[in-house]
Amino acid sequence: GIQVEQSPPDLILQEGANSTLRCNFSDSVNNLQWFHQNPWGQLINLFYIPSGTKQNGRLSATTVATERYSLLYISSSQTTDSGVYFCAVDSGGYQKVTFGTGTKLQVIP
Amino acid sequence: EADIYQTPRYLVIGTGKKITLECSQTMGHDKMYWYQQDPGMELHLIHYSYGVNSTEKGDLSSESTVSRIRTEHFPLTLESARPSHTSQYLCASRVSGELFFGEGSRLTVL
Numbered sequence: 268g269i270q271v272e273q274s275p276p277d278l279i280l281q282e283g284a285n286s287t288l289r290c291n292f293s294d295s296v297n298n299l300q301w302f303h304q305n306p307w308g309q310l311i312n313l314f315y316i317p318s319g320t321k322q323n324g325r326l327s328a329t330t331v332a333t334e335r336y337s338l339l340y341i342s343s344s345q346t347t348d349s350g351v352y353f354c355a356v357d358s359g360g361y362q363k364v365t366f367g368t369g370t371k372l373q374v375i376p
Numbered sequence: 377e378a379d380i381y382q383t384p385r386y387l388v389i390g391t392g393k394k395i396t397l398e399c400s401q402t403m404g405h406d407k408m409y410w411y412q413q414d415p416g417m418e419l420h421l422i423h424y425s426y427g428v429n430s431t432e433k434g435d436l437s438s439e440s441t442v443s444r445i446r447t448e449h450f451p452l453t454l455e456s457a458r459p460s461h462t463s464q465y466l467c468a469s470r471v472s473g474e475l476f477f478g479e480g481s482r483l484t485v486l
Contacts, residue, residue: 268435307479312475363424
């Protein structure tokens, strides 16, 4: 099956700093999403981005499907950005969704 | 945006008990999923459904079972809970390729 790897696995940022999270996938995909898992365990949709670039406030994402990667940019980070960020892709005829290994982000004041 | 509801949010039970985790969505989505996740770790697909009377096992072997009698309802049942079932269980539904999650059910089996 498709392999999804995220980097870095862990990241500590000072409040106000910028960061880039990466998601690599091993095969062509039909869909790609980025999620933020908050400290209470809930998964929040950030972006649905099978290709191209999207922006939402301080966050933006870019997917280059032909090169099999996606990037999530966080600018001017805040402590509320802390948590785990997952990318999820689907491929195959029955659209099974595979999650990446996650990036654990800690933003310190 | 999808509205997906999971109950209970937290459950502590003894070994051997039968439990059912409820998942309901109000948007009429055909595709629904159950994931299992240990804290901070990867999500593993345990069951999915593409519509009424359609259920399939996911990648991670699970002793749980599911049913899909109504479009909006996708409950997960453990006939005899064990400490190894302690985990968070996340329900999701999908429309036009986008996945939406409920708040999760955190299960602890003593």
